[in-house]
Amino acid sequence: MHCPGQSTLFDLTSDRAxxxxxxxxxxxxxxxxxxxxxxxxxxxxxxxxxxxxxxRFAERLLFVVWSENRAMR
Structure with a gap:
């Protein structure tokens, strides 16, 4: 499950962003x-x-800020 949070657009032109x-x-x-x-x-x-x-997406790069593993009961 992915829960998107803050999204920001910048460098917006008529056909690219x-x-x-x-x-x-x-x-x-x-x-x-x-x-x-x-x-x-x-x-x-x-x-x-x-x-x-x-x-449309032209490119998407993923960066992991942090991660952790937890046992579930």
Whole structure:
């Protein structure tokens, strides 16, 4: 599960833009009876392009700010 937070657009022109989004991600893994959750704070830097009137991702880079693993009961 990914929970996007703050998003900011900058360098906006009529057909291009750059942006940044922060996100908290939770990934659950199950191995038999053992369950674990990995929680990560992520930052995406994005480039967008407007094509045929629609905004599309041109590039997305992912940066892990921090992460931790926790056992689940």
């Amino acid at each position: 750059k942006g940044e989004t922060f996100c908290l991600a939770r990934h659950v893994t199950v191995d038999g009876e053992a369950r674990q959750v990995m929680i990560a704070a992520l930052r995406y830097t994005d480039s967008f392009v407007k094509q045929e009137g629609a905004w």
